[in-house]
Amino acid sequence: MNVNLKIWRQGSDSDKGTLKAYRLENIDPNISFLEMLDILNIKLVKEKKDPVAFDHDCREGICGSCGFMINGRPHGPQKATTVCQLHMRAFNNEDDILLEPFRAESFPVIKDLSVDRKSFDRIISSGGYVSTNTGEAPEANSISIEKEYADEAFLSSACIGCGACVAACKNSSAMLFTSAKVSHLSLLPQGQKEGKDRVAKMVATMDEEGFGSCTNTGACSAECPKEIGQINIARLNQEYISSSLSGFLKKKDG
Amino acid sequence: MSIIKLLTSSVGRKILMAITGLLLAFFMAFHLFGNLFLFVGEEAFNAYVNKLHQLGFLIRIAEFFLVLFVGSHAYSGILLWIKNRKAKKVVSSYSKENTPSAARSAAFTGSIVFVFLATHWSTFWYKFNFDLQGMSYYYVVTESSVGFGSPAVSIFYIIAIALLGYHLKHGIASAGQTLGIVGTKYESIYDNLAAIFWFWIPLGFISIPVWFGFLVRII
Ligand code: HEM
Ligand code: SF4
Ligand code: FES
Numbered sequence: 001m002n003v004n005l006k007i008w009r010q011g012s013d014s015d016k017g018t019l020k021a022y023r024l025e026n027i028d029p030n031i032s033f034l035e036m037l038d039i040l041n042i043k044l045v046k047e048k049k050d051p052v053a054f055d056h057d058c059r060e061g062i063c064g065s066c067g068f069m070i071n072g073r074p075h076g077p078q079k080a081t082t083v084c085q086l087h088m089r090a091f092n093n094e095d096d097i098l099l100e101p102f103r104a105e106s107f108p109v110i111k112d113l114s115v116d117r118k119s120f121d122r123i124i125s126s127g128g129y130v131s132t133n134t135g136e137a138p139e140a141n142s143i144s145i146e147k148e149y150a151d152e153a154f155l156s157s158a159c160i161g162c163g164a165c166v167a168a169c170k171n172s173s174a175m176l177f178t179s180a181k182v183s184h185l186s187l188l189p190q191g192q193k194e195g196k197d198r199v200a201k202m203v204a205t206m207d208e209e210g211f212g213s214c215t216n217t218g219a220c221s222a223e224c225p226k227e228i229g230q231i232n233i234a235r236l237n238q239e240y241i242s243s244s245l246s247g248f249l250k251k252k253d254g
Numbered sequence: 255m256s257i258i259k260l261l262t263s264s265v266g267r268k269i270l271m272a273i274t275g276l277l278l279a280f281f282m283a284f285h286l287f288g289n290l291f292l293f294v295g296e297e298a299f300n301a302y303v304n305k306l307h308q309l310g311f312l313i314r315i316a317e318f319f320l321v322l323f324v325g326s327h328a329y330s331g332i333l334l335w336i337k338n339r340k341a342k343k344v345v346s347s348y349s350k351e352n353t354p355s356a357a358r359s360a361a362f363t364g365s366i367v368f369v370f371l372a373t374h375w376s377t378f379w380y381k382f383n384f385d386l387q388g389m390s391y392y393y394v395v396t397e398s399s400v401g402f403g404s405p406a407v408s409i410f411y412i413i414a415i416a417l418l419g420y421h422l423k424h425g426i427a428s429a430g431q432t433l434g435i436v437g438t439k440y441e442s443i444y445d446n447l448a449a450i451f452w453f454w455i456p457l458g459f460i461s462i463p464v465w466f467g468f469l470v471r472i473i
Pocket of ligand 3: 033055056057058059060061062063064065066067082084085191
């Protein structure tokens with residue numbers, strides 16, 4: 001198959017950036033989208049031109065490295081699929097395909113399609129952890145967890161931190177990501193002890209990093225490759241409300 | 255968490271907006287109940303308004319809170335709208351097909367509602383309280399030039415209330431999410447009540463200018 005690519009080329013965040021057109025011919029429809037970009041880059045290198053920068057690592061949909069906009073949609077047209085798991089057969093012969101980076105003030109462009117998502121790491125490190133003693137592994141069955149909670153926590157933990165939710169959102173809000181992390185931990189007994197502080201700290205970091213505010217449009221869940229649900233955002237809000245109520249009851253420096 | 259932090263964080267502002275928005279939506283139900291006396295007749299409506307005015311001081315307190323709610327709701331709404339525009343580097347770069355238009359237009363519909371409320375207060379409310387000039391309340395609403403005697407007033411009223419309904423179509427659902435009602439056992443009750451507030455109550459308001467402004471003159 002043949003495809004007509006338009007790719008956003010930008011040297012760094014301070015550069016202006018433009019769209020450049022590329023044409024690839026005789027592409028096997030069964031290769032992955034990133035392999036198609038590999039072919040383009042090999043061609044560009046041979047022509048002594050600058051290859052297109054894009055992020056990827058596992059190429060099996062589990063690490064969260066890959067991700068850019070394809071025809072205006074994060075990770076492309078296929079539901080619940082990271083771009084590394086997308087294949088050229090999802091497109092038609094002679095299709096025009098537009099590639100742009102995830103657009104958000106909190107995701108500065110590193111180069112071309114590659115953006116800096118360290119703001120997500122800072123949200124995680126402000127509260128997305130549990131404090132436990134190190135040493136021997138604890139007895140596995142000493143804390144019993146109801147299956148429903150374990151299943152829900154597992155669904156939330158499926159978030160790979162790719163940033164598609166921010167890119168899909170008209171407000172560049174990081175609520176889906178943050179709420180998946182908050183939910184994952186607050187659904188489990190190990191995470192509940194630090195729960196109240198966690199949600200306050202993670203929301204504060206999310207705001208400091210310049211992400212927008214959630215207006216419950218639902219676009220994030222529709223585009224999330226791991227189908228993280230809106231229920232996570234409701235859970236974050238519940239945690240936040242109970243965290244602030246308990247803050248009023250507690251004395252300062254108590 | 256301190257109260258300042260609660261009220262100024264992105265999530266806190268949304269909680270404030272959800273609470274004030276829902277209280278205003280409840281107020282609309284009472285307001286409509288009163289307005290429907292117009293259909294009972296001139297005497298019934300005038301008697302109802304006189305009863306309200308006899309409450310005097312209580313009404314002033316309620317009005318103070320209404321203005322406070324509208325003010326803080328609109329203020330937070332505008333602040334969030336500005337913050338959200340800044341956060342998005344390229345404003346058009348999001349998937350519109352997954353963002354319902356009621357959600358996309360919330361700041362716009364809210365702003366029109368705000369303009370409507372400002373004119374509503376400076377006309378109806380002002381006349382009722384300070385400038386009756388011997389007219390009955392019923393006459394002010396149904397015949398005078400600040401009321402549905404003017405087709406322009408009627409049309410603006412109909413459009414503004416329709417947009418308010420649209421604002422609430424998103425707003426009520428959004429408030430359920432913001433207040434964490436979604437995912438609890440109250441979710442289905444909440445969802446079932448939502449349509450009363452975003453559809454039936456606005457429709458009730460709209461029936462008044464449609465009838466007194468237009469139909470009654472044709473029939
Ligand atoms: C009688 C008047 C109004 C009522 C009953 C009302 C009700 C609501 C409700 C219930 C919400 C949902 C809060 C949430 O998302 O959690 C909301 C959201 C909102 N309102 Fe209002 N509102 C009114 C007037 C206004 C005005 C005057 C403005 C501003 C100019 C405004 C702007 C907004 C905005 C920007 C949102 C956020 C929408 C979103 O979540 O995407 N509203 N409103
Ligand atoms: S919530 Fe979904 S879209 Fe957002 S970072 Fe996690 S996996 Fe990616
Ligand atoms: S490269 Fe790891 S998820 Fe796509």
